[in-house]
Amino acid sequence: MLLIVVDQFRYDYLERFGDLFGPNGFRRLMRDGASWTQSNYDHMPTYTAPGHGTMMTGAYPAESGIIGNEWLDRPSGKRITSVTDDTVKPLGGIPTEPPSSPSRLMASTVGDELRLATNDRSKVIGISVKDRSAILPAGRHANAAYWFSTNSGTMVSSTYYFNQLPAWVTSFNNTKPADKYFGTKWERVLPEDEYVKRVGPDNPKWEDVSNAWTPDTNTFPHTVTGGVNAPGSKFYIALDYTPFTNEMLVSFAEQAIVNEQLGADDDTDVLTVSFSANDYVGHRFGPYSQEVMDVTLRTDRNIATLLDFVDARVGLANTLIAFTADHGVSPIPEHAAAMGLGGGRIPFATVMGKIQAAISARYNPHGKTPDPTADYLLRFQEGTAWREWFINNNIYFNYDALKRDGVDVEEFSQVVVRAALSVPGIARCFTRLQLLRGATSVTDPIERRALHGFYPSRSGDVVMVAEPYKYIAETITATHGSPYSYDTHVPTIIMGAGVNPGRYLEAATPADIAPTLSALLRITAPSNSTGRVLVEALKR
Ligand SMILES: [Zn+2]
Numbered sequence: 001m002l003l004i005v006v007d008q009f010r011y012d013y014l015e016r017f018g019d020l021f022g023p024n025g026f027r028r029l030m031r032d033g034a035s036w037t038q039s040n041y042d043h044m045p046t047y048t049a050p051g052h053g054t055m056m057t058g059a060y061p062a063e064s065g066i067i068g069n070e071w072l073d074r075p076s077g078k079r080i081t082s083v084t085d086d087t088v089k090p091l092g093g094i095p096t097e098p099p100s101s102p103s104r105l106m107a108s109t110v111g112d113e114l115r116l117a118t119n120d121r122s123k124v125i126g127i128s129v130k131d132r133s134a135i136l137p138a139g140r141h142a143n144a145a146y147w148f149s150t151n152s153g154t155m156v157s158s159t160y161y162f163n164q165l166p167a168w169v170t171s172f173n174n175t176k177p178a179d180k181y182f183g184t185k186w187e188r189v190l191p192e193d194e195y196v197k198r199v200g201p202d203n204p205k206w207e208d209v210s211n212a213w214t215p216d217t218n219t220f221p222h223t224v225t226g227g228v229n230a231p232g233s234k235f236y237i238a239l240d241y242t243p244f245t246n247e248m249l250v251s252f253a254e255q256a257i258v259n260e261q262l263g264a265d266d267d268t269d270v271l272t273v274s275f276s277a278n279d280y281v282g283h284r285f286g287p288y289s290q291e292v293m294d295v296t297l298r299t300d301r302n303i304a305t306l307l308d309f310v311d312a313r314v315g316l317a318n319t320l321i322a323f324t325a326d327h328g329v330s331p332i333p334e335h336a337a338a339m340g341l342g343g344g345r346i347p348f349a350t351v352m353g354k355i356q357a358a359i360s361a362r363y364n365p366h367g368k369t370p371d372p373t374a375d376y377l378l379r380f381q382e383g384t385a386w387r388e389w390f391i392n393n394n395i396y397f398n399y400d401a402l403k404r405d406g407v408d409v410e411e412f413s414q415v416v417v418r419a420a421l422s423v424p425g426i427a428r429c430f431t432r433l434q435l436l437r438g439a440t441s442v443t444d445p446i447e448r449r450a451l452h453g454f455y456p457s458r459s460g461d462v463v464m465v466a467e468p469y470k471y472i473a474e475t476i477t478a479t480h481g482s483p484y485s486y487d488t489h490v491p492t493i494i495m496g497a498g499v500n501p502g503r504y505l506e507a508a509t510p511a512d513i514a515p516t517l518s519a520l521l522r523i524t525a526p527s528n529s530t531g532r533v534l535v536e537a538l539k540r
Helices: 012-016 026-032 048-055 110-117 131-138 167-174 192-199 233-240 244-259 277-285 290-313 333-338 348-363 399-404 409-421 432-436 445-452 510-521
Strands: 002-006 034-039 070-073 078-081 124-128 144-149 154-158 270-275 321-324 344-346 379-382 385-388 426-431 462-466 470-472 492-495 502-508
Touching (some): 002 131, 002 290, 026 321, 048 510, 110 124, 110 270, 124 244, 144 233, 154 167, 167 244, 333 344, 348 409, 409 432, 409 462, 426 432, 492 510
Parallel strands (some): 002 270, 034 502, 344 470
Antiparallel strands (some): 144 154, 321 492, 379 385, 426 462
16 A cells, blocks of 8 residues: 655646646546545644644544644643654664654554554555654554655654664665755756746746745756755755655655565555655745646656556555645735735734733733733743744643633633734634534534644644635745645545546545545554545445
């Protein structure tokens, strides 16, 4: 079983660029597989970790516990990632690589269930550039997960899986797989006319790379050095923002298939490959850019290479394949504004300023100084300044301070919500109490998605939703995270024995992939699987 994920791959890329694809990549998946044209995530925030935590568990963040790429860990007061695990040690890279594992994933995966069903004979391996995208789809009982270190330019893992990297991984790393791209010029694969026709000029005014981590330009060719003279961390970060890590990942996946003998015996193995380049490029240039179009066309070729390899080695007839993405992406706000769609950016300081002013007005009416309400929202120190916790559009209350001053949490929630809703561009707010009571409508997709993204011990106390095409507190050029279609609409394709190929117009969600694969594999669905079996495409 092969799961292919392309990070930030909107469904419409299959249609907008479809006629430019070769025969053996996306076109083969659409032709020989069952493809759902109306597949949407049914949770928010639509980020990488929640998406990757859903596709192989069939569970929303409300069940998987993966509510964001990062969140506030209330017990420690620290910001953690979805895969932070201080009980394990990094393997490969440099000694200070962040230690990562699936221990925060609260649901089993298809791979976990296969290993249970086969007394561990099934092998399960996850691969990506990003740690979370390698770790989460593979699951808690996976044999291995590997991801790319921008410190060392090599593939790394952690002691969660084993005590040292397998020899084949070390051999792969010894070839310095990233370094060969140093100084490479990223050029378009097709003539410029084709790009201008589809997405417009290379350098629209809303493209802005001035905030980029590493030097870059708005226009082709993009020369990949990271602004340094020899391969090193800056170059490896710059490499993330090119199509070339996808190519590297395909080589690594091929090595995994050969050296781990995936698909070589009667017990089904699982390989999950998540391509990250598309997300980095999309964040920097937006979904209507020549760069995104080009990385999409190149990804089609990368996937063709991988599928051809699997075909030669294992046989596609013997392989169950699923293809999806972890989320979409919105147009750049300035682009959306230019199109009259109401795009814009809502400054973090405006949101928090309004909320703090409302809190002070209600609970410190006589303007006592120092203001006793100053710590009612949980804060952290950043340099010499204190900042309120605001992550995944969640605000966290300081329960100790509220208790100290006898503040009623429910009333306080309403004060915060009213203030937030007075900020131009904030569309909706949900409170912890409302979500815990289930006092939301399942027929309202925004409310349902907020509920599906809420995990009580990890989420905040007020969840905000901006209007379409608007971001709160974002300096990044283009991003995702909202409950709107541009962020939720992604491909869902399943191909293999037992599946009737075709275009399916029924509503679906990537949460349906795991239960459908489980039905095809005749195993127990993952522990918290809530998706439906996509029966319309299954042979009886
Ligand atoms: Zn992502």
